[in-house]
Structure formats: structure tokens, C-alpha cells
Amino acid sequence: MKPFYCILLFLLITAGSYGQNYSDHFLDKTLRVDYIFTGDIKQQSIVLDELSELPTWAGRRHHLSELPLEGNGQITIKDLSTKQCIYKTSFSSLFQEWLSTDEAKETTKGFENSFLLPYPKQPVEVEIILLNPRKEVTTSYKHIVHPDDILIHKRGTSHITPHRYLLQSGNEKDCIDVAILAEGYTDKEMDIFYQDAEKACESLFSHEPFRSTKNKFNIVAVASPSIDSGVSVPRENTWKHTAVQSHFDTFYSDRYLTTSRVKSIHNALAGIPYEHIIILANTDVYGGGGIYNSYTLTTAHHPMFKPVVVHEFGHSFGGLADEYFYEDDVMTDTYPLNVEPWEQNITTRVDFSSKWKDMLPSDAPIPTPVSQIEKYPIGIYEGGGYSAKGIYRPAFNCRMKTNEYSEFCPVCQRAIRRVIDFYVP
The missing domain is CATH 2.60.40.3250 (Peptidase M64, N-terminal domain)
Known part of the structure; x- marks a missing residue:
């Protein structure tokens, strides 16, 4: 036998x-x-x-x-x-x-x-x-x-959108290819777009683990032209004719900037090697959005542009959840408290062993008191995924919680690094 x-x-x-x-x-x-x-x-x-x-x-x-x-x-x-x-x-x-x-x-x-x-x-x-x-x-x-x-x-054999590599670490077979796409930039404003794309690239690689894995990425800026300058703001009755028809007020939320015209995004990128997408909107109105394995879209001329583009890329590339929450609000429709979220940086503790339990100090109290943040840089802090109660985040603060914080927490860094290693071992 x-x-x-x-x-x-x-x-x-x-x-x-x-x-x-x-x-x-x-x-x-x-x-x-x-x-x-x-x-x-x-x-x-x-x-x-x-x-x-x-x-x-x-x-x-x-x-x-x-x-x-x-x-x-x-x-x-x-x-x-x-x-x-x-x-x-x-x-x-x-x-x-x-x-x-x-x-x-x-x-x-x-x-x-x-x-x-x-x-x-x-x-x-x-x-x-x-x-x-x-x-x-x-x-x-x-x-x-x-x-x-x-x-x-x-598609992609002719009429390819003008583009410029900002970082080229290797060919598309060996690297993670990220396209930065212009939205709301006219032909005359493409120099501004390329400058904005450079800033986005600079901001992304100033954060770990992107900084130490920079040699695994290619970044290409794609100059998709718009007829109008700027983007649509429905609450102000402002509608623009732009490359991917993005707009604020998605789901009637002022700062939620998205587009449902997904085919126009991919048509603009046809013929250019890409896996992941960052869209820069030519506006100083605050806002953005990031959807896992779909796209990051963010305003390029607001003072918080640099931290926001990294935060939103944490969503679209790393599959990270928002770690902020609203006081006295439990959004159980988004994250039911009896189900473990698939995102790696929040937990309901239903299956905490699949999250950052292995990174947690053995004496860390649950929930970890805010008064002990210096003792426990990694803990189980209550509040995350929009809910003040029942959902926990790994650190008191993180790039996925506030724009003011300068880095991803250690748990988010590990989660992103795992995704990077999955794509490029």
C-alpha cells in the first residue's frame, strides 16, 4: 500500500x-x-x-x-x-x-x-x-x-493615454504596478497633474512598509484629459465634464468623492500595465474615497492631500478598514458584532486569533484603557469601523484613524506588508 x-x-x-x-x-x-x-x-x-x-x-x-x-x-x-x-x-x-x-x-x-x-x-x-x-x-x-x-x-493597442513613469523598479512581471490617473485636469493643466502625482508618490513612499519595499513598485502617471477643470460638487449645483465623471456628495455625504463610471477609468488605462489605481481630482475641496481592489480617489489641492491619499490607498490596496468611530453610534449594519470582519485592522473579537493577538503583550487589558497608550502601543482599543462600542482597533492612533497621525500602526504595517509579499514574494 x-x-x-x-x-x-x-x-x-x-x-x-x-x-x-x-x-x-x-x-x-x-x-x-x-x-x-x-x-x-x-x-x-x-x-x-x-x-x-x-x-x-x-x-x-x-x-x-x-x-x-x-x-x-x-x-x-x-x-x-x-x-x-x-x-x-x-x-x-x-x-x-x-x-x-x-x-x-x-x-x-x-x-x-x-x-x-x-x-x-x-x-x-x-x-x-x-x-x-x-x-x-x-x-x-x-x-x-x-x-x-x-x-x-x-483595447490598448492604439490611442494610448499619454503617461510618464515616476518610479520604475522593474518590468510588470516582477513589480506591483500602480497607475495614478488625472481627473478634472484639462490638457493645459497636465504639468500640474504630473507635479501632483509626484507629491502623491512621495507621500506614499514616506510611509512604512511602502518605504522599505519601494523597489517592488512601479508608479505611472496617466494624463487623462478632461474638458472641464475641477470636479463636480452636486450640493453646489456644480457639474463638470471630466475624465471619469467623479463627484462629491456620494450617498449624500459631503466629503465622499467617488465615481460610478468605472469603465471610463479602465478605458483611460488600456495599454498601460497596471494593477492598482489612484485617481487625483483637480480640486481643493476636501474629500476622497478608497474601495478595496477598485480605486483610490482623492482631492489633490487640499492641505490634507498627502495624508489622505495614503489613507485611501490603505483601503484600496491594503484592504484596511477605517479605525475612526462616531460617539454613541453602533453601525452594526456595516460590521455585525457577532461576525469577525475580514479587514485585518479591526476586530469584534469573534475570531481575534486571526488578527493581531500574536502581536499583543500578554498583560494587555481588554479593552485597553486610553490612559495606558504609552505602555501598550499595540492593544485592543475600543472604537473602530465607525462604531464606538463592540469593535476594536489595534492602536490608539494610526493613519487609518486620523489624518494628523504620521504613520500606519504596527498592525496595519504588517497587514500591508503581507499584501505586498502576496503580490511580489
């Missing part, structure tokens, strides 16, 4: 490594999949909008069937003939945030979402799922992709 078990073990190991071999399943190209997420608080659905082919693949070539983080949604690619999982990724979406608003109780809406996947050599089955705050699947959608489909739109 022993030889049989040895052969079986070899086959299992081979199958596992086979799933991780990029060139066995994928070409050096990108499959962009555009979906529309639709519905309301009671029922959601996903529909396929369009498939596009991009000339290079800038994503990871290892850990292909693993998730970097759980996220609020996931995409799985399976080989159609063997049903073997050959790629997985995760994300969050503006649509899922919208579902927590009062508007979602009485209105049905649709939101654009675009995802970058490695381009398959053979037909594959793609499945996408959305999860609610209780980590339950609310809707899913499967479809078959035939790589030789003549209706897959080839």
Missing part, C-alpha cells in the same frame, strides 16, 4: 503546483471583465456587460488559486474541462456600500464594475459572488469565456 500512497501524494502535490503555474493556463495578456451590479436591499443580481483584451498582464503569477484577502466579493476562474480552480481574486464595491443606505430600501440601481483577470489559453468558467456583512452570499453569476471569441474587444 505504501507505494500507492506515495504515488497519490505525488499526484496531489503535482496537481497543486500545476494550478500555480501561470504559463500552463494563461497568456501574457489581460482579460478585462465588465459587470453591472444591480438591485436593492432585498435582492441583487449581476449581469455581464463586456469582455476586453489588454496587451499585457501586470498581475501576480503565483498564489493564483489563493485570495489575498476575503473582501466583500470574490471571482474564481476554473478550467472548463477539468473544473480546476486556476485563479481567484477578491474585491469590494461601491454598490455594496450603497446597499446600506436608505435609498437602497426604496430604489433599484445599477453600478459598473470592472475586473482584471489573466487571459486564459483555453475556455474557462468565471464565477463572481457578492457577500453581505455577515459573509453570506447574496448573489452569484457564472459565465463561460472562450478566449478566441471575436467579440472580445481588443
